[in-house]
Amino acid sequence: xxxxxxxxxxxxxxxxxxxxxxxxxxxxxxxxxxxxxxxxxxxxxxxxxxxxxxxxxxxxxxxxxxxxxxxxxxxxxxxxxxxxxxxxxxxxxxxxxxxxxxxxxxxxxxxxxxxxxxxxxxxxxxxxxxxxxxxxxxxxxxxxxxxxxxxxxxxxxxxxxxxxxxxxxxxxxxxxxxxxxxxxxxxxxxxxxxxxxxxxxxxxxxxxxxxxxxxxxxxxxxxxxxxxxxxxxxxxxxxxxxxxxxxxxxxxxxxxxxxxxxxxxxxxxxxxxxxxxxxxxxxxxxxxxxxxxxxxxxxxxxxxxxxxxxxxxxxxxxxxxxxxxxxxxxxxxxxxxxxxxxxxxxxx
Amino acid sequence: xxxxxxxxxxxxxxxxxxxxxxxxxxxxxxxxxxxxxxxxxxxxxxxxxxxxxxxxxxxxxxxxxxxxxxxxxxxxxxxxxxxxxxxxxxxxxxxxxxxxxxxxxxxxxxxxxxxxxxxxxxxxxxxxxxxxxxxxxxxxxxxxxxxxxxxxxxxxxxxxxxxxxxxxxxxxxxxxxxxxxxxxxxxxxxxxxxxxxxxxxxxxxxxxxxxxxxxxxxxxxxxxxxxxxxxxxxxxxxxxxxxxxxxxxxxxxxxxxxxxxxxxxxxxxxxxxxxxxxxxxxxxxxxxxxxxxxx
Numbered sequence: 299x300x301x302x303x304x305x306x307x308x309x310x311x312x313x314x315x316x317x318x319x320x321x322x323x324x325x326x327x328x329x330x331x332x333x334x335x336x337x338x339x340x341x342x343x344x345x346x347x348x349x350x351x352x353x354x355x356x357x358x359x360x361x362x363x364x365x366x367x368x369x370x371x372x373x374x375x376x377x378x379x380x381x382x383x384x385x386x387x388x389x390x391x392x393x394x395x396x397x398x399x400x401x402x403x404x405x406x407x408x409x410x411x412x413x414x415x416x417x418x419x420x421x422x423x424x425x426x427x428x429x430x431x432x433x434x435x436x437x438x439x440x441x442x443x444x445x446x447x448x449x450x451x452x453x454x455x456x457x458x459x460x461x462x463x464x465x466x467x468x469x470x471x472x473x474x475x476x477x478x479x480x481x482x483x484x485x486x487x488x489x490x491x492x493x494x495x496x497x498x499x500x501x502x503x504x505x506x507x508x509x510x511x512x513x514x515x516x517x518x519x520x521x522x523x524x525x526x527x528x529x530x531x532x533x534x535x536x537x538x539x540x541x542x543x544x545x546x547x548x549x550x551x552x553x554x555x556x557x558x559x560x561x562x563x564x565x566x567x568x569x570x571x572x573x574x575x576x577x578x579x580x581x582x583x584x585x586x587x588x589x590x591x592x593x594x595x596x597x598x599x600x601x602x603x604x605x606x607x608x609x610x611x612x613x614x615x616x617x618x619x620x621x622x623x624x625x626x627x628x629x630x631x632x633x634x635x636x637x638x639x640x641x642x643x644x645x646x
Numbered sequence: 647x648x649x650x651x652x653x654x655x656x657x658x659x660x661x662x663x664x665x666x667x668x669x670x671x672x673x674x675x676x677x678x679x680x681x682x683x684x685x686x687x688x689x690x691x692x693x694x695x696x697x698x699x700x701x702x703x704x705x706x707x708x709x710x711x712x713x714x715x716x717x718x719x720x721x722x723x724x725x726x727x728x729x730x731x732x733x734x735x736x737x738x739x740x741x742x743x744x745x746x747x748x749x750x751x752x753x754x755x756x757x758x759x760x761x762x763x764x765x766x767x768x769x770x771x772x773x774x775x776x777x778x779x780x781x782x783x784x785x786x787x788x789x790x791x792x793x794x795x796x797x798x799x800x801x802x803x804x805x806x807x808x809x810x811x812x813x814x815x816x817x818x819x820x821x822x823x824x825x826x827x828x829x830x831x832x833x834x835x836x837x838x839x840x841x842x843x844x845x846x847x848x849x850x851x852x853x854x855x856x857x858x859x860x861x862x863x864x865x866x867x868x869x870x871x872x873x874x875x876x877x878x879x880x881x882x883x884x885x886x887x888x889x890x891x892x893x894x895x896x897x898x899x900x901x902x903x904x905x906x907x908x909x910x911x912x913x914x915x916x917x918x919x920x921x922x923x924x925x926x927x928x929x930x931x932x933x934x935x936x937x938x939x940x941x
Contacts, residue, residue: 314769314772315772315773315776318770318772318773319776321773322773322774323785326785326786326789329789330789435662438921438924438925439917439921442861442920442924443917444868444869444885444888444913444917444920445869446868446869446872446885446888447888447909447913450888450892450895451909451910451913454896454903454909457896458897458902459902526928576778576779577778579778579781580779580780580781583780583781583784584780584869584872584873598781598784599873601788602784602787602788602873602875603873603875605788605791610784610785610789613781613785614777614781614782617777617781618776618777618778618782621777622776
């Protein structure tokens with residue numbers, strides 16, 4: 299019962315945040331002239347020809363508050379405006395490009411979590427040994443790497459030296475034709491999943507080949523981050539009384555580390571899943587830009603370069619809403635994992 | 647004060663943080679003596695614009711005259727990297743200064759007075775923290791029009807809320823202490839209590855940690871400028887130098903590494919700059935972390 303009221307309270311708290319977020323985005327749009335803002339309301343290319351009519355229709359010369367309510371109404375009904383770089387409505391563009399980005403995330407997220415936890419545990423279990431120092435230095439360097447530069451260096455090596463071994467883009471030309479042909483059914487638009495569902499080996503291999511470098515680029519920084527957190531969390535757990543007890547009753551070190559210490563050390567790591575989402579959202583923009591991997595990050599980059607304001611603001615709004623929801627889910631999960639967290643306590 | 651001495655000794659003893667200090671000092675020297683290390687050619691008006699001879703797009707390899715070679719558009723990579731150090735410090739110091747000031751003012755007002763003011767300020771930080779930082783920064787730069795100033799405004803806008811929260815938390819911790827009560831009892835004004843008693847006892851660690859975030863700020867600025875959302879073409883900036891090299895990742899057949907210098911060298915400058923600050927920051931975190939201390 300307590301959990302239910304907690305969830306309800308958190309959901310209610312979302313309203314002012316999302317309202318504030320939309321007000322902030324709207325505030326940015328007010329930097330522009332009515333003619334520029336008109337594209338925020340367009341859902342059909344024919345309207346572009348007659349912008350004064352659009353200004354009239356949505357009252358873009360009206361007082362700010364009435365404009366805000368009009369805009370909010372449009373956003374809530376799914377009209378985020380017209381993205382000129384890709385020539386489609388913003389909302390449609392998001393759905394069009396999302397599967398590619400999801401594909402990246404599907405591969406990167408487990409890799410990040412698994413490797414981060416593994417390295418962190420190992421470093422902590424061997425505190426102040428060569429292994430520990432090595433992983434720590436690795437983590438700091440990884441954490442300091444400019445993602446965009448890492449991606450370019452990887453391309454230089456695996457696309458340049460090993461002639462075209464791991465190429466940019468999402469699929470090679472022939473595979474692209476195959477994917478878009480009639481006999482290949484696009485269930486999800488996520489290439490690897492579609493290839494498996496269509497039992498198409500070549501497409502699957504090709505898609506994976508194109509995924510390796512982007513996934514590495516996206517993962518390195520975040521593995522370093524989780525590893526650092528996991529290490530200090532593990533060190534704290536290893537100093538606890540129950541670890542001493544476990545060791546005293548003669549359990550093998552492996553069991554003490556993996557079962558007793560690690561499970562408790564994982565709790566703080568869960569709290570940063572929200573952070574991980576934000577890091578991935580930021581990371582895909584850079585990763586997709588380098589590898590010309592056409593997902594929403596690539597689209598956002600194109601939009602920002604060409605001052606496609608509806609697209610970039612729609613993208614920011616979309617990410618903010620997702621981020622807020624992810625944080626909500628993480629907080630709720632947290633109360634399940636760690637019963638010590640007081641539900642009625644401070645909600646931050 | 648002995649705390650500070652203890653801390654300084656720890657930093658110098660630890661090889662990693664000592665390396666961080668050395669890296670930062672080297673970069674500071676490069677920035678200060680940039681006009682001597684890479685003299686601006688005669689008749690070149692703005693020293694922050696990289697000189698270039700001709701407009702040929704193909705990068706040229708390192709030579710006597712251009713020791714790091716030239717990148718796309720014949721911009722001298724050595725000059726760009728050296729003066730780019732100044733740009734990096736400029737961006738990092740300005741942004742961290744603005745962010746800390748905003749954070750201290752809003753955070754201490756929020757933490758000290760509490761109540762409605764606290765609620766309002768915290769809800770505002772919620773709004774800013776609802777966005778993934780780089781994406782919000784991108785949107786702001788795009789809206790303001792790409793320029794160095796826009797990058798700095800965008801980065802300051804996305805980073806102040808977390809500092810305001812940190813400082814608020816620090817102030818909350820000391821607010822109920824006896825010495826605060828005592829100075830209040832003596833009739834000190836709120837301003838005086840905050841400035842003379844609460845802040846000095848609460849925020850030094852936060853302040854130190856925050857100023858080491860310069861590395862992260864410079865990294866974010868480099869990313870924005872790599873994406874093409876930032877400095878004007880030819881401005882001495884590491885991120886832009888890397889983006890110039892984007893078309894020259896792979897050389898002609900038979901010589902795939904022909905243009906290695908164009909992408910590698912500016913990237914190494916970014917990496918080492920950020921690494922220096924992070925090494926120092928990491929050591930500080932360990933020293934300040936009470937859970938790991940003296941074990």
